[in-house]
Amino acid sequence: MNLLDVENLWVRFPSRRGVFDAVRGVSFTLGRERLGIVGESGSGKSMTGRAILRLIRPPGIVTADQISLEGVDLMKKSEREMRSVRGQRISMVMQDPKFSLNPVMTIGNQIIEAYRLHNRASKSEAYAKSLEMLEAVSIRDPERVMRAYPHEMSGGMGQRIMIAMMLIPNPEILIADEPTSALDVSVQRQVLDIMDRLVKERGMGLIFISHDLNLVADFCDRVLIMYAGRIVEICDADKLHDAQHPYTRGLLNSLPRLDAPKDRLEVLQRDPEWADADSVSGRV
Amino acid sequence: MSMLQIEKLNVWFGAGRDRVDAVKGAGFTVEQGASFGLVGESGSGKSTILRAITGLAPDWSGTITVDGKQISKARVKTFYKTVQMVFQDPYASLHPRHSVDQVLGETLHLHGFRDIDTRVVKLLDDVGLGQKFRFRYPHQLSGGQRQRVAIARALAPEPQLLLLDEPTSALDVSVQAEILNLLTDLRKDRGLTYLMVSHDLSVVGHMCERLAVMKDGEIVEIMDVAALRGMQATHPYSQHLLEASI
């Protein structure tokens, strides 16, 4: 059974110069797997993630034949019902933890508050649970971190804390929007390992949005490649390097490689047909 | 002859208890026409070295020699005719209310050029933008186009040494390829010397002949690109970086 079924999703922004389609007829399903969405800036990958949670602000318009979470259509839910979906059943991790944490509250208090929002628990119970959460995301010395303020944390620590907070309500789906792009390579690896372990242990579905092809190829099970608001290609992550679509090929070839030096990098020649062609369906 | 020579460079911010030593005892040499890379993770002090060279980080000790001339704390105006810098984030390095024409025109004016109009046209052609971008404002440009404007601005005084502070890390990979190609071509055509900072080893491997690996303000290893490609780093930290970026 699919956790999530998205069919014909459109995100539109009316502007002075007509309607801008950010996402154009995207369909895909998500099982208990790690699904990568890759594309360049403006490809609509982040909009897709936000649209699933109905987080597109007006004047943006979201339409879809369905966005079903275990058979229940989210499009038909009221804003109030959506609030209990967000965070509880589908969580989202953003690129920069600095904007997601409250700067004037200790990390401990924020986690405890988040925990008590979702569970009936006494303060001490919530505290114990929060420590456990921080340990789960491989934070050494969690008690010190509980007392600290967000600005005292490095980027990698902040992102781990965010992941810990997102996991408190035990969501079925985690949407991670460029969760590691602000981090150094060595920290990146650690954060990915933590996410990987949690997804496997808890049987969650993960939507991993990124611009980094190699990272997605390495980390995910299945990859959607987006271009100009459409899915242009879908492939298994381990076969991404054999991708067929000229856009995907162009992206892969434009990366400098240590093992294959060349004088000039290949430059992607964009074909207007890529944007006009129909979206490939990623439904299984 | 060496274009840039740095010896025992220390850079710090603040004073007393708040003093942070961002760079400790760094030293390296970049030959005329060469391209040298500085790699390391955030906070390793690699960008700080660039800022110390340009005078944007005022507190430093040691010697910095550019084109045979040792530079003092106060930069003379001619210094900026030799050394220019391209910043990391093209969204932050252009004045939001100045058009491309204003940005380039003012730069040329400050360096005392007379034929500003023809030079603006030439600069835009050189960075592959062309005339139709001349009167646009930054918000009418994409990230790659902005970075081209920033490169044009750096080229305006006809410098010999270009300091590149992560010039493509804010850009998409396909745009990164275009900008890196542009930088490669410019170096060939103008005989420029590059000092490039990046966290991306493959970008430095593509652009530079030699590189220094930095950690916590210190240079832990200087190697050439052949060693990098052959995964022959000697310092454990460089090995670790190499493994993480493959």
Added chain:
Amino acid sequence: MSDTTSWRGWLLSDTPTSRRHAKLSALYQGWLSFRSNTMAMFGLGILVTLILIALAAPLLAPHDPFVQNLGNRLAPLGTEGHVLGTDSLGRDILSRLIYGSRITLYIVALVALIAPIAGLLVGTVSGYAGGWIDVVLMRITDIFLAFPRLVLALAFVAALGAGIENAVLAISLTAWPPYARIARAETLTIRSSDYIAAIRLQGAGALRIITRHIWPLCISSLIVRVTLDMAGIILAAAGLGFLGLGAQPPSPEWGAMISEGRRFILDHWWVATMPGLAIFTVSLAFNLLGDGLRDVLDPKSSEK
């Protein structure tokens, strides 16, 4: 028809072909987003009307605002020839309001020129220079901020003598510190940005950086603040007039008119109410305009 659409297209072009074209198209886009704000357009409408009234005062005013007619004093609203009645000396209130708009605009224009420019100078220099210059300038600002505005203005007027120019000067002297604070705060963020670093690397001096690079970015938020403060300035001027320290009789300044009408407020309410309504309308118009301008000029909201 096709002519107007091509003009529109030219103005909305993303690829301007000349300096003038780029400027005009930036202005037009600002105007379009301003126009979509109904309340701001309403405020602008009132202010444009006010300016027109002030310009055409001699044509519009049914009577000479200074001519007294003691036989017809305190005539009520709707009296033959005096739509808004007459005051205690039999002068036509409508005519006095129309001429008074000139004084109001005069005060507004002078204060709007002096206070923000003084604040901009002090704030940007203080923010950009830093060090002891910053400390000295900001402490002076703090001293001015510590006084209640009207009390300080009173002290100035008392020292300089009553009169409209001195009232303007007094208000300006008390109004600049908040602008200095705003300008300094903006300068501090702008100063550390990459585009300032970039122009410093071209060898630009402090004067050029402040005037060419920092001012253009500070001015928009100051304009917004000035329009929002304008209501307060009009009220302060009216307050000084009311206390007899601003415009002197028989000048038809709105605050002074209220002051005069105060004596009859119970029996002849319109004498004080009509200028009060005029002050209220203009203040409201400035507030609405300021809100609209904030949406247009704030670079943070226009950057998408």
